[in-house]
Amino acid sequence: MDALEAVRLRPVSPRLGRRRFADRVFRAAVFGAVIVVLMPLAAILGTIVVRGAPALNWDFLTSLPKPVGETGGGVGHAILGTLILALGGLLMAVPVGVPAGVFLASDRMPRLAGAIRMCADVLAGVPSIVVGMFAYTLLVLPFKQFSALAGAFALSVIMLPTIARTTEEVVRLVPSTLTEAALALGAPRWRVMLKVVLPSAGKGVAAGIIAAFSRGAGETAPLMFTAFGSQFLSFSPLQPIAALPLVLFNYAVSPYDDWHAQAWAAALVLAALVLAGNVIARFATARRSS
């Protein structure tokens, strides 16, 4: 008993106290970092809800904007426009992005795949305003007309790398035994890919597409000189079209209090749209991997 006490009481190391203290300080510091990082999230979401909710009602969601000075009016055209633009972007990005992702995961021609992977990553890092300029020179300048088509194209460029890389990742997760079993049965590679690999990776691919959709829906900069915005409901691909982020920006930098209030409500709608897409994508992937 006494011997044991003596062992316990002996100073194990003269520096131990200081080391433990440093450890505590460190733990507290990184914990504090997380708290500081999460504060803006709470602040931003909180403000959107508090300031956006009062102006939010059915009329706001469905009607068209009113001229300055008249109360009321809404962003129905912009909600629809954002959905059209983001869906149009998907229509262009998915047919290229998904096969490109399958190629990246196929491990045939690894050098080319490496180069293309690099391209996809670099493309993901291209500033979105530059993407907008690209779409402008390609689809606005020749036609001398801002258009929904140009806006959707710009969004598709932004969605493309996301779709390609997530497709690659989820296709890689398909167990090789599954592929090998199908190949051993004599199925050609393309059948294996279409009937075995893609169906079992389907949820993951879908999640990537939804994530790309919600990213595209939130983009403003690439739409400023492509889709341009509009005061009216528009379904024509060759006419300018409204988008929620554009309306939000224009209202926010305007001098009118009424528009500021509408900007907050638009932010609430946009955040709900984008975050919902994100959460859906997350749940889809979570179920797949568990």
Next chain:
Amino acid sequence: MPSRPKSSRVDTAFHATLVLAGLGVATVLAGVAWEVLSLSGEALSKGGIGFLTGTTWDPVTEEFGALPALYGTLLTSAVALVIAVPLGIGSAVFLSEIATSRVATVVGVLVDLLAAIPSVIYGLWGLFVLAPLLREHVQPAVQAVFGDFPLFAGTPLGVGYGTAGLLLAIMVIPVITSVSREVLRAVPETQREAATALGATRFEVIRGTVLPYARRGLVGAVVLGLGRALGETMAVTMVIGNRYDISASLFAPGYTLAAVIANEFSEAFSPHYLSALAGLAVVLLGTTLILNAGARLLVRGVATGGARKNGDRHRFSRKSVSVPISVPSSDPGKEAPDGRP
């Protein structure tokens, strides 16, 4: 080859389709670079190096110099990194090394949420919440402490380099945190176990083995964050103050490359004006492309074990091996005696 079976030919066609799609991605990237370069050709060839070093931006006299915008882009990004790097990497360390897995999952989701918020919403919040807060409370307080220090000189406007940098920091932190977390996750568990078995505290494990091992990947995470900061448009446009000028003060209004393009592109009335704006895009694109390519290489280097080169330089192995061995612990399950007498 006519003798090959049909399925094989279909196979080849299928593979060719996939390759084509892959090349499509590369084509888009090349197209972006090509179109922007060719649009900017006139301004770049006419202005030459003067386009980069000029400080005037006058569409009427068609005199275009990019320096103030480039300065604003670099300064706001630098401010963002100074704030975001310690917080972002600190959070990643907490999530991967200290938090329980449940806490890490929840916080990880929240951090991803922060990354998913559209930048125009950050801008709205920055314009109506952050800027007034800084103008009325923070900036006067800072000036009261520092007096006439040039970094904080001028009238507190709320908008300017500092506000844009702070807002960018908030937007960049989730990038740095989630990439750093991936990098830290790739550090082999054996590294931590070895250090822990030698009696190191958690802090010593992290500082001595985990961080040195992950160093290159962490640099990559930071550069990725920097890439986002440089290219960010909407949020910055809303809080930068839109003054085409160079000022040493963080409280002064300024401009950035992306913000100039966003504000002026759709009203560019002459081909030369348009070309000058494309010139700004080339400067921006060049900066971000180089940084991004470098960052990807760094991150990949860690994933494929490139960091092992640094293995012999782990601080832990040099410095503190002898210390923890003297810890007499009667029960081997404990890291260290728990502070009881």
